[in-house]
Amino acid sequence: MSLRLRLTVLYGGLFLLAGVVLLGVTYLLFTQQVGRRVTVLIGTPPPGLAALPFPEGLDAQARQVREAAATSLLTQGGIALAAVAVLAAAVGWLVAGRALAPLRQVTETARRIAAAADPGGHERIALRGPEDEVKNLADAFDVMVERLDRSFDAQRRFVANASHELRTPLTLNRSLVEVAMHRRTASDDVRQLGTKLLQINARHEKLISGLLLLARSESALTERCPVDLAAIASHVVPPGVQEDLGDATALGDALMLERLVHNLVENGIRHNVEGGWVRVATRTRLPSVELEVTNSGPVIPPSEVPALFDPFHRRARVAADGAGLGLSIVRSVAHAHGGEVAATARPEGGLVVVVSLPAA
Known part of the structure; x- marks a missing residue:
């Protein structure tokens, strides 16, 4: 279950439990008080008067009245408790949703940043509201994303700058080797060495081009x-x-x-x-x-x-x-x-x- 549903069940369950306890206590007090009053009214004579005989069915009728009243109290109280419990669950659902709204904003922003092409991302939560636990969580997340953004940008700039700087000496090396190989006085050993050096140089140039493309591909696209x-x-x-x-x-x-x-x-x-x-x-x-x-x-x-x-x-x-x-x-x-x-x-x-x- 989601956190919102768990909170709603918790709110509704606690309210229902409190209502059941309240209804039970009311039922006990009601039956006790009604039984006492029936006994006083029927079985105890007024002061100064002798006990008067009364029909045997009157006591049974009094018990029926008491049981009917208690049953009515339980039935109507149970119905009212169920209705109010449903209403309390609905209110709990709304209150939980409103309380968890900032957390949903944090989650949605984190998902968008994680799914973005730019690992650091420039989107922030920037949650507004009172300085509570959720606001502190959002601010801490924004600080973390800001540091990641700076770190990724520095890494990409370093790779791109280093690759550009390495291209120049590699181009110069290739030119010098080609000039040495194509001289008329170049021996076979020089040509063989030049061929191997050109192969190594080409591999390095390919590596540099790959690094440049890798650095570029890790940035978000501006045009599609x-x-x-x-x-x-x-x-x-x-x-x-x-x-x-x-x-x-x-x-x-x-x-x-x-x-x-x-x-x-x-x-x-x-x-x-x-x-x-x-x-x-x-x-x-x-x-x-x-x-x-x-x-x-x-x-x-x-x-x-x-x-x-x-x-x-x-x-x-x-x-x-x-x-x-x-x-x-x-x-x-x-x-x-x-x-x-x-x-x-x-x-x-x-x-x-x-x-x-x-x-x-």
């Missing part, structure tokens, strides 16, 4: 427009990948959604077995659209599936091929669009990843 996921998938999917592209128009940022599809398809191709397959499907299931990427990769224990979306998580077999940000970017982009990502390990091997996004 209809985006055809089927068209993006048909453009991104390379030859050899199975396609089942139905109508699926999402609402969001086209460049970020293109990167989401690219990362999922690339992940399905990279983490696969020799001779395996990859299938991409799009469909509409209002109020959402879905993108599903399935592959026939190696067997993955179900307990390891959630860790695949952690940043810098890489499987040992392909540790040197990626930066470990592909699925992390997919999850961040989906959350920035108000969507969700669900991954399921196939018993025969491979992974099924389903991205749900709000339909346009």
Whole structure:
């Protein structure tokens, strides 16, 4: 039961219990007093007079009157108590709802902040009212959200600034290596070393680009427009990948959604077995659209599936091929669009990843 219902039952139960006790005490006092008065009026003669004989049926009639009055008291009192108990429960329901209204405001605000793309969020409860326990709770929640907002903003700025700063030396390194490799006097050893250095540099550049995109995707979207996921998938999917592209128009940022599809398809191709397959499907299931990427990769224990979306998580077999940000970017982009990502390990091997996004 909800807290409001529990409070209503508590109020109504206490009132009903008090009413039953009051009715019982009234019944006892009433029967005692009526019996005493009947005895005085019938069985006790006035002072100075002898006891007069009276019919035997008079005492029985007096008992009947007393029992009828007591029964009437219980019946009418019980009916009145039941009616007033129902009224008290209704009033308790209204009073409990009014008392819990600030708590509902706190809960709804917390849910909106938790469901927002921006982890910190800029919404606050800002509860107005007397300085009571609920107001103190709301103020403490606002302080906590404010600190989280500053923390997330500082983290995103640090990642973005560091990534920008690292791009310049990586670009310079690539240029110097390419110049050294293309000299006429360059030996084969120099060219082989230059090739390896370019590969390492390209991997670092990919890592930096991934960090920048990850930092950007963790911020709330400012502009949204209809985006055809089927068209993006048909453009991104390379030859050899199975396609089942139905109508699926999402609402969001086209460049970020293109990167989401690219990362999922690339992940399905990279983490696969020799001779395996990859299938991409799009469909509409209002109020959402879905993108599903399935592959026939190696067997993955179900307990390891959630860790695949952690940043810098890489499987040992392909540790040197990626930066470990592909699925992390997919999850961040989906959350920035108000969507969700669900991954399921196939018993025969491979992974099924389903991205749900709000339909346009």
